[in-house]
Amino acid sequence: MELFKNFKDFKMDVLKEVGNIGAGNAATALSQLLNKPIDMAVPKVQLLSFEEITEKVGGAEEFVYAVFLRVEGEAPGNLFFILTPEAAMSLLGRVAGIELSGNSELSEMELSALSEIGNILAGSYLSSLADFTSLSMYPTVPALAMDMAGAILSYGLLQFGQMGDDALLIDTTFMEGKNEIEGQFFLIPDPESFPKIFQSLGVPFEND
Amino acid sequence: MIEEQSIIKVGMADLNVGSEHSMIRTTGLGSCVGLTLFDPGKKLAGMAHVMLPSSEIARDGQLNIAKFADTAVPELLTRLLALGAVRSRIVAKMAGGSQMFAFAGGNDTMRIGPRNVESCKLALESLNIPLIAEDTGGNYGRTIEIACASGILFIRSVQKGNKEL
Numbered sequence: 103m104e105l106f107k108n109f110k111d112f113k114m115d116v117l118k119e120v121g122n123i124g125a126g127n128a129a130t131a132l133s134q135l136l137n138k139p140i141d142m143a144v145p146k147v148q149l150l151s152f153e154e155i156t157e158k159v160g161g162a163e164e165f166v167y168a169v170f171l172r173v174e175g176e177a178p179g180n181l182f183f184i185l186t187p188e189a190a191m192s193l194l195g196r197v198a199g200i201e202l203s204g205n206s207e208l209s210e211m212e213l214s215a216l217s218e219i220g221n222i223l224a225g226s227y228l229s230s231l232a233d234f235t236s237l238s239m240y241p242t243v244p245a246l247a248m249d250m251a252g253a254i255l256s257y258g259l260l261q262f263g264q265m266g267d268d269a270l271l272i273d274t275t276f277m278e279g280k281n282e283i284e285g286q287f288f289l290i291p292d293p294e295s296f297p298k299i300f301q302s303l304g305v306p307f308e309n310d
Numbered sequence: 311m312i313e314e315q316s317i318i319k320v321g322m323a324d325l326n327v328g329s330e331h332s333m334i335r336t337t338g339l340g341s342c343v344g345l346t347l348f349d350p351g352k353k354l355a356g357m358a359h360v361m362l363p364s365s366e367i368a369r370d371g372q373l374n375i376a377k378f379a380d381t382a383v384p385e386l387l388t389r390l391l392a393l394g395a396v397r398s399r400i401v402a403k404m405a406g407g408s409q410m411f412a413f414a415g416g417n418d419t420m421r422i423g424p425r426n427v428e429s430c431k432l433a434l435e436s437l438n439i440p441l442i443a444e445d446t447g448g449n450y451g452r453t454i455e456i457a458c459a460s461g462i463l464f465i466r467s468v469q470k471g472n473k474e475l
Contacts, residue, residue: 252338253451
């Protein structure tokens with residue numbers, strides 16, 4: 103993973119902008135769905151160990167809802183939209199008008215609605231990214247999972263696993279109002295996608 | 311009397327061994343496999359959190375031997391023997407290897423869980439270590455913990471409750 107350790111700051115900034123544009127569009131989409139302003143934190147681009155990545159959502163055992171899309175095309179990668187159970191419930195309540203009973207089991211209808219919300223947001227993330235880089239990126243059909251964060255996220259790290267023990271993660275957090283975290287977008291491009299992303303944005307890619 | 315028990319954590323693509331008064335734990339197994347070896351005589355146990363089936367696909371840089379089934383299992387055995395375990399008594403248990411996301415199509419990456427399980431079994435077979443229990447497959451995450459004193463493997467999951475092997 104020497105490749106990424108040598109990234110200069112400005113390359114990290116380029117990737118931050120990539121995350122910013124994608125998540126910015128997704129935030130707009132979410133804001134339209136909710137008819138409410140949504141704030142977004144400045145994206146973080148970090149080279150993290152697998153352990154640290156799961157720490158970002160509260161630890162490997164933390165129960166989360168996640169919509170996962172495999173990105174295919176010229177710059178393949180993995181995209182996760184991660185929600186705490188509370189955020190998922192409130193999202194469902196407000197977007198789909200589904201009144202949730204107290205028990206944590208979601209019905210098929212609710213799961214499907216949640217998956218669709220994730221799909222809309224992830225789709226807008228990805229399409230703005232594809233426009234920005236003029237690279238072709240196609241999302242696979244989204245899959246929804248509710249489980250331990252470690253079990254879910256490890257899935258997105260397999261491509262990096264072949265190379266090293268770290269992955270480069272573009273992480274954007276959504277907030278509504280003050281500090282209430284609504285959701286997190288994790289984009290984990292495959293290692294071989296980085297040269298393509300840089301190249302398409304006119305950034306020379308050498309190991310400098 | 312409550313015995314002082316220390317908990318040894320095993321991270322993703324990591325392995326470790328422990329003796330009588332410890333528990334070894336790994337959290338959030340999805341498609342990864344948690345493989346344990348246990349010597350009931352010496353009360354020694356070891357655990358590996360295997361992420362990928364074969365080191366042949368490794369690219370770039372040094373190899374993390376704990377990550378791949380074909381390298382992690384022999385290494386775990388070596389570490390256990392170094393602590394004084396008796397080879398002929400060692401038995402294996404494992405859990406994990408689920409398929410977290412169901413997609414149409416037979417993409418190999420998507421089947422990584424079952425492939426991890428197969429590779430672990432092959433590795434155990436080639437070392438002549440009997441696999442006495444397993445809780446693998448499904449589509450849910452697991453956290454596992456082995457008691458080095460008894461060799462009991464505790465499995466926790468959000469969706470399917472708890473289990474003991």
